[in-house]
Amino acid sequence: MRAMVYRGPYKVRVEDKDIPAIEHPNDAVVRVTLGAICGSDLHLYHGMMPDTRIGHTFGHEFIGVVHAVGSSVQNLNVGDRVMVPFNIFCGSCWFCARGLYSNCHNVNPNASAIGGIYGYSHTCGGYDGGQAEFVRVPFADVGPALIPDWMSDEDAVLLTDACPTGYFGAQLGEITEGDVVVVFGAGPVGLFAAKSAWLMGAGRVLVVDHLDYRLEKARTFAHAETFNFTEHDDIVLEMKKQTDFLGADVAIDAVGAEADGNLLMHVTSAKLKLQGGSPVALNWAIDAVRKGGTVSVVGAYGPLFSAVKFGDAMNKGLTIRANQCPVKRQWPRLFEHVKNGYLTPSDIVTHRFPLEDIAEGYHVFSAKLDGIIKPLVVPSAA
Numbered sequence: 001m002r003a004m005v006y007r008g009p010y011k012v013r014v015e016d017k018d019i020p021a022i023e024h025p026n027d028a029v030v031r032v033t034l035g036a037i038c039g040s041d042l043h044l045y046h047g048m049m050p051d052t053r054i055g056h057t058f059g060h061e062f063i064g065v066v067h068a069v070g071s072s073v074q075n076l077n078v079g080d081r082v083m084v085p086f087n088i089f090c091g092s093c094w095f096c097a098r099g100l101y102s103n104c105h106n107v108n109p110n111a112s113a114i115g116g117i118y119g120y121s122h123t124c125g126g127y128d129g130g131q132a133e134f135v136r137v138p139f140a141d142v143g144p145a146l147i148p149d150w151m152s153d154e155d156a157v158l159l160t161d162a163c164p165t166g167y168f169g170a171q172l173g174e175i176t177e178g179d180v181v182v183v184f185g186a187g188p189v190g191l192f193a194a195k196s197a198w199l200m201g202a203g204r205v206l207v208v209d210h211l212d213y214r215l216e217k218a219r220t221f222a223h224a225e226t227f228n229f230t231e232h233d234d235i236v237l238e239m240k241k242q243t244d245f246l247g248a249d250v251a252i253d254a255v256g257a258e259a260d261g262n263l264l265m266h267v268t269s270a271k272l273k274l275q276g277g278s279p280v281a282l283n284w285a286i287d288a289v290r291k292g293g294t295v296s297v298v299g300a301y302g303p304l305f306s307a308v309k310f311g312d313a314m315n316k317g318l319t320i321r322a323n324q325c326p327v328k329r330q331w332p333r334l335f336e337h338v339k340n341g342y343l344t345p346s347d348i349v350t351h352r353f354p355l356e357d358i359a360e361g362y363h364v365f366s367a368k369l370d371g372i373i374k375p376l377v378v379p380s381a382a
């Protein structure tokens, strides 16, 4: 089969690999019909994630058709059209029993903090991902769901990560009626977080980024007020001005460890590797929220230390909530929102790259060229 492979920072290409085999009775092998590149994949592409090995196939957003099933699989049949959450989880450990699917204790021998993620380095279990023609799906009875007939492929693939993660970001914000919600980042995750904030009763939704074309999308797709942080000397002060100098009730970090906006943070992280990431957006969130407010962190940070303003968070009495999204927990509610037309996740798709051209896809997405917001990946066999 053809599969994307990592060759080192900023280098990916498509190679031949063996079609994955059933390795365990509860495995399935899925023929991928549509995939996507996530902002999280850029952290791997940029060489920011420890233990990203040469030859690893990325891709944790994909849907497909069941190609083979192991002997114990009961919920899936060959030929089923399925969507697969980006988390790999067992469904039965202490954490899964409490819905903490992204924190499953049984699927990642390499780290205890995080469960398994398809195509997300050996730090997240070393599972090959779905930017390929076929992918092995462990715990096939637990993660995947049949795609309802009424759901389009493009909506389904966005429901495997970006859309539920944005929704989860708004949930972690514990938004109450009338709250002012500031979302840092107008990428796919931030756009869905902003849109979801209204569903949870927000009174105002403000989105901060420095890419005007994405802020435009935040206005049209998520009906948000928008702020380009390069147009303000101090974006935190601007957020204070917007909120009677109290601060927002809720701030959502949908940027993560590769934030722009602070040269010192950039140099000490990406260049000198003195910290694991550049927590500019997280620090802005801590500063922009009011005392007693909530900071929701869905932007991704790796296992290494970052210079987060914890003293301010402590002294302001903030609630900080963070996690990788437990995707399957969000599905019942999101299926309803998609079915009744409130949310059309595919509205944010801007690019469709054939799998053979995935190197170009990574380059365009990483460099934010050509108005890109969400790139899909179309395998040749699909």
Ligand SMILES: NC(=O)c1ccc[n+]([C@@H]2O[C@H](COP(=O)([O-])OP(=O)(O)OC[C@H]3O[C@@H](n4cnc5c(N)ncnc54)[C@H](O)[C@@H]3O)[C@@H](O)[C@H]2O)c1
Pocket (backbone or CB within 6 Å): 038, 039, 040, 041, 042, 043, 161, 162, 165, 184, 185, 186, 187, 188, 189, 190, 208, 209, 210, 211, 214, 229, 254, 255, 256, 257, 258, 259, 260, 261, 280, 281, 297, 298, 299, 300, 301, 323, 324, 325, 373
């Ligand atoms: N928690 C989870 O389960 C989960 C799931 C998916 C993605 N993520 C993470 O969410 C983050 C966003 O993902 P995405 O797909 O939207 O990525 P993306 O790269 O497309 O979007 C990030 C956006 O943040 C903007 N930005 C950069 N610095 C900023 C700053 N200081 N303030 C405000 N905006 C800034 C960028 O211009 C860009 O538009 C990434 O860190 C990704 O790894 C987490």
Ligand SMILES: [Zn+2]
Pocket (backbone or CB within 6 Å): 038, 039, 040, 041, 060, 086, 161, 162
């Ligand atoms: Zn992702």
Ligand SMILES: [Zn+2]
Pocket (backbone or CB within 6 Å): 089, 090, 091, 092, 093, 094, 095, 096, 097, 103, 104, 105, 106
């Ligand atoms: Zn588990």
